[in-house]
Amino acid sequence: MADLFAGGHVDPPGGAAGPADPLHRGLGVPQIVFMVVAAAAPLGMVAGSVPVAFAASGSPAIPLFFVLSTALLLVFAVGFTSMAQRVRNAGAFYAYVQAGLGRIPGLSAATLALFSYTLLLVGVNAYVGVATRNVIERCTGLGSPWWVWALVSLGIVAFLGYRDIELSARVLGVVLVLESLLLLVMDFGIVGHGGAHGLSATPLLPSTLGTGAPGLGMMFAFFGFIGFEATAVFRDEARAPDVTVPRATYLAIAVIGVFYAATVWAVVVGIGVDSVADAAKADPEGLVLGLARRYVGPLWFDVMQVLLITSQFACVLAFHNVVTRYQLALSRAGALPAPLGVVHPRHRAPSSSSAVVSAAAFATTLVVIASRLDPIGNVYAWFSGASTLGIVVLMAATSLAVIGYFRRVAERRSAWRTIVAPVLSFLGLAGLVCLVVANLPLLVGTTEGAWVMGGLVALSAVAGLVQALVLRTCHPTTYQRLDAGVPHE
Numbered sequence: 001m002a003d004l005f006a007g008g009h010v011d012p013p014g015g016a017a018g019p020a021d022p023l024h025r026g027l028g029v030p031q032i033v034f035m036v037v038a039a040a041a042p043l044g045m046v047a048g049s050v051p052v053a054f055a056a057s058g059s060p061a062i063p064l065f066f067v068l069s070t071a072l073l074l075v076f077a078v079g080f081t082s083m084a085q086r087v088r089n090a091g092a093f094y095a096y097v098q099a100g101l102g103r104i105p106g107l108s109a110a111t112l113a114l115f116s117y118t119l120l121l122v123g124v125n126a127y128v129g130v131a132t133r134n135v136i137e138r139c140t141g142l143g144s145p146w147w148v149w150a151l152v153s154l155g156i157v158a159f160l161g162y163r164d165i166e167l168s169a170r171v172l173g174v175v176l177v178l179e180s181l182l183l184l185v186m187d188f189g190i191v192g193h194g195g196a197h198g199l200s201a202t203p204l205l206p207s208t209l210g211t212g213a214p215g216l217g218m219m220f221a222f223f224g225f226i227g228f229e230a231t232a233v234f235r236d237e238a239r240a241p242d243v244t245v246p247r248a249t250y251l252a253i254a255v256i257g258v259f260y261a262a263t264v265w266a267v268v269v270g271i272g273v274d275s276v277a278d279a280a281k282a283d284p285e286g287l288v289l290g291l292a293r294r295y296v297g298p299l300w301f302d303v304m305q306v307l308l309i310t311s312q313f314a315c316v317l318a319f320h321n322v323v324t325r326y327q328l329a330l331s332r333a334g335a336l337p338a339p340l341g342v343v344h345p346r347h348r349a350p351s352s353s354s355a356v357v358s359a360a361a362f363a364t365t366l367v368v369i370a371s372r373l374d375p376i377g378n379v380y381a382w383f384s385g386a387s388t389l390g391i392v393v394l395m396a397a398t399s400l401a402v403i404g405y406f407r408r409v410a411e412r413r414s415a416w417r418t419i420v421a422p423v424l425s426f427l428g429l430a431g432l433v434c435l436v437v438a439n440l441p442l443l444v445g446t447t448e449g450a451w452v453m454g455g456l457v458a459l460s461a462v463a464g465l466v467q468a469l470v471l472r473t474c475h476p477t478t479y480q481r482l483d484a485g486v487p488h489e
Contacts, residue, residue, distance in 0.1 A: 027238045031169045032231055032248040033255065038172035039227035039318030040256050041124075043179035043311035046263055047304070048127075051287040053220030054280035056442060058212030060273045063203045063265040065214075065221035070257025072428045073225055076395065077253060078421035079402030081246035082413065084232045086405070088241070089329055092232040093394040100401025100408070103482045104468040109394055110330055111464030114323060115457070116390030118357070120226075121319040122364045123383025124312055126375040128153045131309045138305075147369045153313055154365065158358035161320045162344075162351045168321055175314040179307045180259070182300070186288075187266040189295035195269035203268040204261075212277065216442075219435045224260050226391055227318060228252050233325045270295060320357055327353040334481040335467070377445055385443030386453035389436050390460070396433055399426035 053062050080096070089095035094113050098106020129150030137143055160168050191199065202208060231248040235241040238248075268276050270291045280287050293301035328350040331341035344351035373379050399422045406418035436443070440450040471479040 029248045033252050034173040036230050036252040038176045038314040041311045041315035045224045047288040051280040051284035054277050057217035058277045059217045060203050060276050061208035063261045065217045066261040069222045073253045075421050076425035077249050082417050084245045085242045092229050093398050097397050097401045100405035107468035108461045108464035112390050112461040115460035116387040117319050117323045119383040120387035123380045125316045126379040128312045130375050146375050157317050157320050161354040172314050175310045179311045183263050186292050190266045190270040196272040202273050215435050230322045233322050323357045324354045334478040381445040382449050382453050386457050390457045396429035
């Protein structure tokens with residue numbers, strides 16, 4: 001297939017890249033962690049989603065919910081990383097579901113993952129467009145359509161995604177360092193001033209768990225970790241992936257969890273334990289920005305507004321890279337056209353897959369523009385809510401797949417890694433799926449929107465199931481290839 005793209009290279013099936021593979025970049029733990037934590041958009045999460053979490057839950061215990069989410073994900077990571085060491089495929093969730101539950105559920109998981117991450121990419125990029133427009137208007141007085149800046153953002157993402165992954169890693173690393181420093185300075189400013197009414201451990205005490213609606217608090221806290229599984233998506237570009245991927249996974253979860261818990265605790269004490277929920281309801285958009293102005297200074301307020309844009313842009317770029325590599329893995333397995341598996345000879349990146357992702361994002365954004373949907377109330381809210389549902393379902397299915405895989409291969413491993421931890425994580429994630437479904441109208445913004453987006457999520461999973469059945473009937477050889485790279489000891 002090399003003649004399809006001049007000078008291109010098509011990797012062997014299975015997604016097992018090695019040092020001789022042009023895709024192999026020797027990425028280390030720090031580079032992968034930077035990309036994964038950047039996908040979590042720390043500033044965007046703290047300034048945008050955390051106030052909504054306080055307002056919706058009515059609870060000051062959000063810092064504790066981040067601690068509990070970290071614990072749940074560390075348990076999930078036990079089975080996840082065990083699969084990463086055995087299933088040498090960059091398809092992450094879909095590859096693990098396929099290995100443990102079979103080809104048909106696996107391909108269903110693949111289409112669900114592609115749909116969910118693409119929605120997330122387009123939804124967050126709409127936020128970038130609006131935030132950029134607002135900052136430019138505030139600074140210059142000149143108005144402009146939000147979609148102009150959204151399309152510019154997609155253009156920059158397309159350029160970076162097409163090229164060497166190390167370029168994306170450097171961009172994401174710089175953005176992550178800047179936004180993290182910004183939040184840390186705010187944290188220290190709040191602590192240095194003693195908060196609104198003195199420093200308090202109340203937001204971290206178990207006694208606060210029953211305040212307000214704890215289920216909503218847990219749900220919103222968990223959303224801050226979406227994208228951490230990208231550690232496995234980059235395995236083909238990692239140095240010693242069987243070691244690098246597990247280390248990066250645990251480190252990414254720990255870094256995100258500790259950083260969020262500490263920063264959100266500072267937000268609570270900066271406003272006041274008894275006042276934070278009401279303050280968030282009154283002004284969710286200005287809650288954290290107001291803290292920066294109050295405890296650090298007006299300049300920090302302005303800088304935070306600008307870095308809020310770059311934080312969300314980093315999120316868009318990270319998810320672009322995730323979708324690109326999902327398509328690459330599916331192409332190698334024969335489930336998507338072979339050109340998507342081509343590795344650019346100079347950039348040593350899945351550039352053709354990246355170009356397709358960019359085209360899909362541009363096309364979806366143009367449809368959104370033509371439909372005159374509100375970029376925040378409709379696009380960002382609907383797409384983010386639906387993608388969250390899809391990704392949590394994938395995680396729950398992955399926990400089941402871990403159990404099924406290790407029972408099938410009869411490999412001698414500890415019961416903790418192959419049974420106990422996956423069962424515990426499945427129970428926790430299944431409960432979270434129920435929470436998301438029950439509160440999807442809140443996430444999406446309207447009941448009608450929840451039905452539409454929830455239905456599309458279900459259809460995306462059904463599409464993969466249908467594709468698998470068609471392949472089994474009409475293209476049995478390709479259907480058999482879906483297991484490439486999955487050991488069968």
